[in-house]
Amino acid sequence: MTWLNPGGLPRRQSFQGWLFLLPLMIATIVVIVLPTLATVAFSLTDWSGFGEVTFIGLENFRQLATDASFLQSLKHAVIWTAIFLTVPIFMGLLGAVLLSEAGPLQTFFKLVYFIPVTLASVINAHIWRSLYDPFRGAGAVLEGLGIPFLADVAFLGEKNLALYAVAWVDVWRWWGFLVVVFLAALQAINPELYDSAKVDGASWWLEFRHVTLPGIRVTLLFVVLITIVGSLNVFDYVYILTQGGPAGATEVPVTLLYKSAFQKYEAGYAAAIGTTMSFLSGLVLVGYLLLQHMGWEE
Amino acid sequence: MTAGVNVGTARRKWNLRRTLLVYVPLVILAIVALGPVLVLLFNSLKTGREIVQDPLGLPDAPQLANYARAWRQGHFESTMRNSAILTAGSVLGVCIISGLAAYALGRLRVRGSRGVVTYLFLATTAPAPLYVIPLFFMWTRLGQINSLSGLIIIYWGVLSPFATLLLRSFLLSLPTELEDAGRVDGAGEIRVLLSIILPLSWPGFVVVGLITALGTWNEFFFANTFIHSQRLKPVTISLLSFQHQFSNDWELTSAASVIAVVPVVALFLVFQRRFIAGMTAGGLKG
Numbered sequence: 001m002t003w004l005n006p007g008g009l010p011r012r013q014s015f016q017g018w019l020f021l022l023p024l025m026i027a028t029i030v031v032i033v034l035p036t037l038a039t040v041a042f043s044l045t046d047w048s049g050f051g052e053v054t055f056i057g058l059e060n061f062r063q064l065a066t067d068a069s070f071l072q073s074l075k076h077a078v079i080w081t082a083i084f085l086t087v088p089i090f091m092g093l094l095g096a097v098l099l100s101e102a103g104p105l106q107t108f109f110k111l112v113y114f115i116p117v118t119l120a121s122v123i124n125a126h127i128w129r130s131l132y133d134p135f136r137g138a139g140a141v142l143e144g145l146g147i148p149f150l151a152d153v154a155f156l157g158e159k160n161l162a163l164y165a166v167a168w169v170d171v172w173r174w175w176g177f178l179v180v181v182f183l184a185a186l187q188a189i190n191p192e193l194y195d196s197a198k199v200d201g202a203s204w205w206l207e208f209r210h211v212t213l214p215g216i217r218v219t220l221l222f223v224v225l226i227t228i229v230g231s232l233n234v235f236d237y238v239y240i241l242t243q244g245g246p247a248g249a250t251e252v253p254v255t256l257l258y259k260s261a262f263q264k265y266e267a268g269y270a271a272a273i274g275t276t277m278s279f280l281s282g283l284v285l286v287g288y289l290l291l292q293h294m295g296w297e298e
Numbered sequence: 299m300t301a302g303v304n305v306g307t308a309r310r311k312w313n314l315r316r317t318l319l320v321y322v323p324l325v326i327l328a329i330v331a332l333g334p335v336l337v338l339l340f341n342s343l344k345t346g347r348e349i350v351q352d353p354l355g356l357p358d359a360p361q362l363a364n365y366a367r368a369w370r371q372g373h374f375e376s377t378m379r380n381s382a383i384l385t386a387g388s389v390l391g392v393c394i395i396s397g398l399a400a401y402a403l404g405r406l407r408v409r410g411s412r413g414v415v416t417y418l419f420l421a422t423t424a425p426a427p428l429y430v431i432p433l434f435f436m437w438t439r440l441g442q443i444n445s446l447s448g449l450i451i452i453y454w455g456v457l458s459p460f461a462t463l464l465l466r467s468f469l470l471s472l473p474t475e476l477e478d479a480g481r482v483d484g485a486g487e488i489r490v491l492l493s494i495i496l497p498l499s500w501p502g503f504v505v506v507g508l509i510t511a512l513g514t515w516n517e518f519f520f521a522n523t524f525i526h527s528q529r530l531k532p533v534t535i536s537l538l539s540f541q542h543q544f545s546n547d548w549e550l551t552s553a554a555s556v557i558a559v560v561p562v563v564a565l566f567l568v569f570q571r572r573f574i575a576g577m578t579a580g581g582l583k584g
Contacts, residue, residue, distance in 0.1 A: 031455025
């Protein structure tokens with residue numbers, strides 16, 4: 001249809017196109033781009049958030065490198081990432097593979113698995129705070145049934161358990177999303193590949209390794225990306241359920257950032273945390289784009 | 299081919315072991331997903347004493363009065379209104395902003411449009427901690443703390459990039475003949491957009507509207523940071539302080555939670571196919 005676009009039209013379209021892009025550009029520049037640049041700039045300063053800004057170079061980062069509570073929060077973010085790279089992805093794959101065999105009930109189960117995805121974090125947190133309760137929760141019920149070992153365990157109050165207990169709440173509302181994502185990817189695989197695997201007499205494991213996994217690798221890679229970036233920047237469930245406690249046992253970088261900026265008024269220091277976490281997220285993103293660029297998607 | 303498929307399904311149908319192997323784990327997963335939600339529903343209908351005696355079981359006699367109390371004491375009249383305002387403003391703005399942008403990216407030849415797509419991808423993945431601190435102090439300066447419209451503008455910026463990418467890929471899948479004919483007839487781009495593209499692409503807008511509505515209604519991080527006055531709190535944020543305030547009255551906090559959930563679950567069940575399609579599109583297209 002190039003004959004419809006003689007000479008001047010593309011240029012006119014280009015100008016009008018940028019007019020149409022203008023609201024989007026303004027909104028994202030005001031809300032995301034300028035504050036992002038400001039974060040990086042403020043990370044080099046001593047600033048309370050109000051009043052005077054003092055340039056101190058890399059001092060905030062030097063402090064971060066030896067700040068025990070920051071290093072501990074980083075460790076928690078790594079544990080969180082490890083949990084999220086395994087548990088929900090396994091549950092999501094399991095659910096998707098089973099659903100692809102489920103026949104007419106597929107839609108029903110998909111719907112059920114997706115319901116926690118649609119609930120607000122505050123609601124999910126409330127549900128699990130009740131279930132975790134040592135006296136009125138699931139542990140107490142199990143004790144009544146003669147299974148005593150979970151009784152009186154305060155999942156959210158126990159230093160060794162709290163991080164995992166909070167992570168499970170987030171896993172619980174997340175894995176159903178992955179089921180649906182993986183199922184859509186599975187359904188896009190050419191069925192003939194499975195047929196020929198069957199003809200070759202491949203076991204289900206070989207079939208999974210050589211047909212299913214390669215078939216969904218683009219989706220899997222994207223899920224790994226959003227999992228890592230999301231885990232490094234986790235906030236909602238930790239903030240709602242434990243506020244980082246007990247005694248820092250669930251403190252993650254962003255809860256620390258939040259407290260520094262809005263409770264201790266150390267906005268410069270908080271900006272340095274934000275810059276560090278975004279730098280780490282950026283590294284992951286660059287790795288992802290490189291893989292994509294190298295033709296991993298072909 | 300057809301015969302082979304029939305034989306396959308017939309064989310599958312009679313294979314009891316295989317059926318169990320598929321359905322037993324599916325049912326277990328369904329209990330994992332739905333069980334806790336049902337416990338919430340049950341607790342919302344019990345008396346406080348019942349919850350202590352039987353925390354997971356069915357209620358004896360449904361206590362609908364819990365809901366009336368939760369509605370009153372949870373200030374739902376004002377929080378529902380605030381959430382509705384936020385959601386409407388966010389959906390309307392995101393649809394307009396991303397509709398215009400997606401049209402430019404998916405339909406017009408715009409110089410630099412590939413760069414814009416990469417920019418939008420980066421904006422979608424940009425973690426909020428990277429920009430929330432200066433945004434907060436900028437909004438403080440502009441008097442936009444404790445302002446629903448101030449929060450709505452943030453949602454525009456945060457939610458439009460993904461919505462644009464989604465609408466763009468939707469537009470790219472539509473045929474171009476009609477609009478080319480429109481242009482030949484001398485219609486300007488705004489005419490083409492309004493009278494040709496819009497009627498064809500409304501399913502895409504429904505998807506974008508739904509995920510924006512869900513994202514706004516459930517949003518916690520920005521709402522919690524930018525709204526502090528009880529009068530302006532949306533449902534989710536107000537619910538959190540309500541839960542702390544009545545942390546021992548589970549029947550009350552559970553009823554309040556159910557009230558907060560009802561609009562979302564209703565919307566989800568009605569539009570579930572579009573919902574799921576929209577929310578998973580990002581995972582497929584990258």
